[in-house]
């Protein structure tokens with residue numbers, strides 16, 4: 025065992041704090057409820073620190089998107105790590121998979137061990153401060169494998185995360201803090217959108233990892 029492996033290997037003791045899809049409350053409530061599981065404090069401080077340090081080595085970029093006839097840099101920076109053949113088209117941008125860094129890979133294996141989460145790629149977003157954000161969207165790209173969940177891990181600054189039903193516009197706000205894990209269960213992306221609004225008072229950076237399972241080689245065949 026490598027010395028730096030110690031802190032990702034023990035099984036997690038964290039328990040689900042909120043189960044978006046199974047609570048008694050939900051059964052009694054007729055309003056649509058997003059199918060998610062929120063696990064507060066999933067990662068301990070050492071795990072968070074290891075990931076934050078690793079982020080400094082990531083080849084983050086700030087691609088431009090074409091909206092309303094103009095090019096705009098996205099209001100955050102990002103990188104996509106994935107297995108061979110797991111390239112991704114996200115916000116209309118083709119992103120080639122970069123090889124997995126050490127701790128991002130360890131986190132992927134931990135999620136698989138703790139929850140049986142299947143993933144072959146992770147999108148990492150860095151929000152330098154509360155001026156950076158992500159607009160309403162669903163992670164419903166065609167290359168995402170049907171039936172798979174999306175796991176989102178937050179490190180750094182706490183931020184509000186909104187979830188909104190596409191038809192009823194019912195809205196929920198989750199306050200995501202460093203170390204929290206949010207699992208968005210299939211088929212949440214078909215009925216719900218999510219966003220990370222600006223919070224101008226936030227001065228610290230936040231990093232978010234969203235683990236996804238793609239159909240391998242999708243862009244070679246489509």
Ligand SMILES: O=C(O)CCC(=O)C(=O)O
Nearest residue numbers: 147149163185220232234
């Ligand atoms: O930063 C977040 O919590 C959201 C990230 C997200 O929605 C995405 O990467 O698709």
Ligand SMILES: [Fe+2]
Nearest residue numbers: 161162163218
């Ligand atoms: Fe998303």
